[in-house]
Amino acid sequence: MAFIHAVIWLDHHHAHVIEFDPEHTQEHHLQAHGHNTRQHRSEVRSEHEFFAQVCDAVADMASILVTGAHKVQADFRHYIEKHRPSLAPKISGWETVDHPTAAQLVARARHRQHQAANGLLTRS
Numbered sequence: 001m002a003f004i005h006a007v008i009w010l011d012h013h014h015a016h017v018i019e020f021d022p023e024h025t026q027e028h029h030l031q032a033h034g035h036n037t038r039q040h041r042s043e044v045r046s047e048h049e050f051f052a053q054v055c056d057a058v059a060d061m062a063s064i065l066v067t068g069a070h071k072v073q074a075d076f077r078h079y080i081e082k083h084r085p086s087l088a089p090k091i092s093g094w095e096t097v098d099h100p101t102a103a104q105l106v107a108r109a110r111h112r113q114h115q116a117a118n119g120l121l122t123r124s
Contacts, residue, residue: 006061007109008054009100010068010076012047015054019061020106027102028057051079055087063092063116065109070096092116 003019003026010016015030032050054076058064064087066073073094080087093112100108 002060004062005109005113006058006063007065007105008058008067009097009105010054010066010072012050012072012075015050015057016102016105017054017057018102018105018109019058020109025102025106030054030057047075048079048083051076052083055080055084058090059087061090063113064090065093065095065105065112066091067095067097067100067105067108069098 003021003024005021006017006019008015008017013032015028017028017030019026019028030050030053032046066076068076073096077094080091092109095108097105097108
C-alpha cells in the first residue's frame with residue numbers, strides 16, 4: 001500500500017513514524033545507534049545518521065508533520081535545512097508534544113491536513 005502522509009514523533013534516540021491515508025495506518029520505529037568511539041564529535045555523526053534514517057523513511061511522503069520536544073525538532077530542522085533541503089517543502093508543520101499515542105498523532109496530523117485544505121493554516 002502506498003501512503004502519502006506521515007507524522008513523526010521524535011526524540012534524540014527514537015523516532016515513531018506513522019504513514020497514513022484516509023483509512024489505514026502503518027507504523028515504524030527507528031532507533032538511533034550510538035557509536036562508542038573517542039573520535040571528536042562522533043555523537044554528532046551518530047545523530048546525523050539517525051536523522052538520515054528518519055528522512056529516508058518519509059522521503060516519498062507528500063506531507064509530513066514533525067512532533068516531539070522543541071530541542072530535537074530544532075536539531076532535526078537544522079539537519080533538513082543543511083542536508084536534505086528537498087524534504088523541507090513536504091513538512092506541513094512542527095509541533096511540540098510529549099509522548100502522544102499513535103492515535104493522537106494521526107488525529108493531530110489529519111486535523112492539520114483538514115485546516116490546510118480549508119486555508120486555515122499557514123506553514124510554521
